[in-house]
Amino acid sequence: MNNTQNHPTPESILQIASGFWASKILLSAVKFQIFTTLAERKSMSAGEIKSLLGFKCSDRNVCDFLDALTAFGFLNREGILETAKYSNNADADFFLDRNKPSYIGGLLEMLNNRLYGFWGNLEEGLLTGNPQNEAIQGENLFDKLYADPARLEEFIQAMSGVQMGAFMALAQKLDFSKSKTLVDVGGSAGILSLMVAKHQPNMNCITWDLPAVTPIADQTIQKFQLQDRVKTAQGDFFKDEFPKADIVTMGNILHDWDEETKLMLMKKAYDALPEGGVFVAVENVIDENRNKNAFGLMMSLNMLIETGTGFDYTLADFNKWATQVGFKSTSMIPLAGPTSAAIAVK
Structure with missing residues (x-):
């Protein structure tokens, strides 16, 4: 009799606890416009991406980054390590190419630029009931956002x-x-x-x-x-x-x-x-x-x-x-x- 389904497993705990790792990998890829670049060039090697973006980390680090995006299902890959060629999958090509009207990366840009840091203060928000963002205590967030054209543009694209x-x-x-x-x-x-x-x-x-x-x-x-x-x-x-x-x-x-x-x-x-x-x-x-x-x-x-x-x-x-x-x-x-x-x- 197989009792494995009754045994405790830490899988979901570890997946949720490390969720910010996956989030930051995707948000970084959007910031570096990797999906937009791949939409233009169809496919690239890790070395080509490293050179284009000016990464100073090791070749293996770049492969880890791109292979993680592949494991998540955002990239396709032919070959492995130095022989690998990367391209967008259908969803990434449709939604994460900045040059397409279907681009939803504005949300991801705001998540990276604003909310990623603010969510680090969730405990403070729960303890105090106060918002945890760039608005000064008592100041309306939307007044703050709308007063800064660049921040407003980012917020609207995110929405x-x-x-x-x-x-x-x-x-x-x-x-x-x-x-x-x-x-x-x-x-x-x-x-x-x-x-x-x-x-x-x-x-x-x-x-x-x-x-x-x-x-x-x-x-x-x-x-x-x-x-x-x-x-x-x-x-x-x-x-x-x-x-x-x-x-x-x-x-x-x-x-x-x-x-x-x-x-x-x-x-x-x-x-x-x-x-x-x-x-x-x-x-x-x-x-x-x-x-x-x-x-x-x-x-x-x-x-x-x-x-x-x-x-x-x-x-x-x-x-x-x-x-x-x-x-x-x-x-x-x-x-x-x-x-x-x-x-x-x-």
Whole structure:
């Protein structure tokens, strides 16, 4: 009789405990633009990569780095060590080549440049309840980010990266047949509006955000050549009412805030909709038993790091808030990976 499955094993403990090793290898590869370079050159040897990037470490160290990326499934390899030739796998080529519109590396760049260090202070965040980021105590993180054009650009590209797959899925899975207009509140670079316009020719979209974001969104809209059906508009969701539309969306907005602010934002969305209108929150909705969507739970802890009071939530939480605001029904559509669309109908 085989009892091995009943024996304790440290495998998962070691895998999670050393997870930052794997993370840093991938984030470093994005920083060095290895996937972009391989997309251009198709394949390269470890020696060629070492020379191009100016690495001073040993040849074996470079091979270890590239072979780890191969073991993770991001690179393909023919040969071994000095005879090896490396190339991107399909996912890395599609999502991590900076020159493709499908690039999600902006998120990885922000993880490397900002959050990797801040997460080292998770214990302090749990002990104090205070955010652990570049904002000074009592200062609003978003005010800090929006005041620095370079940091704002990085943040917006990160948001585009983490949401691209989900927005593509939303544009194809949500029922748009009874709608003509959409407003994306906190629309950032405009990716949600662009994906909807691209897949739903009946839809006209507005991506609505603070004035500092508008030039970035306009550039993105021009890249997709959808200026006829995707427009930018400026507003502050703390001060202004939302533009009227058949559908109001928010991508990773509600989780930034405490419950009181979540309710305020949902009430503004309700007021902007006609009877039968739809509010959609695209988030990493946590499963009801809170034991499956690990990414959603980690994202909720990331809100502690970033805002101190924000948190991610379950569909039951969303339903409770929607009912309080006045919506008549709620539902959920799984999108991509850990992300879902929480939907409320007026």
